[in-house]
Amino acid sequence: MNEYMKVANDLAEKNNLTNLGGPFGAVVVKNGKIVGKGSNCVVGSNDPTAHAEIMAIRNACKELNTFDLSGCELYTSCYPCPMCLSAIIWSNIKKVYYGNTKEDAAEIGFRDDMIYKYIERLSRNKEEKNIIELIPIDREETIKAFEEFKNKESKANY
DSSP states (O other): OOHHHHHHHHHHHHHHHHSSSSSSSEEEEEETTTEEEEOOOHHTTTTOOOOOOHHHHHHHHHHHTTTTTTTOOOOOOEEEOOOHHHHHHTTTTTTEEEEHHHHHHHHTTTOHHHHHHHHHHHHHHHOOOOTTOOOOOOOOHHHHHHHHHHHHHSSOOO
């Protein structure tokens, strides 16, 4: 087994012994060194964003003192959910190794597939209001902060 996937898998297996979250583990690696680790702790923290990949990314960002994880790789015990995929993209990680498939996650009761299908329908401009209703409101006011940011001289784009 790949040494980094073994660490991710060990985190998933150890998490199975707790009631903190599901059987998911992830590590962020840079230049052959683990710089971030995470296990799913959604239940224990009452935080639906506390997936293993998110926790590993948070840990790596803190360790490296940056929000840009360019040059890092992620090893995760399962194919990332849409939220985690988005976080991976935002953090500039370009390579992800995963163990279990999203179909494997569905088999044990995780509902990632519903979100993938929703995103697919959105891309065809067919909203499903029973999942989430996206309603534009007050753009004429909210756009002002965006315009202010656009014109700001010292800003950090990410």
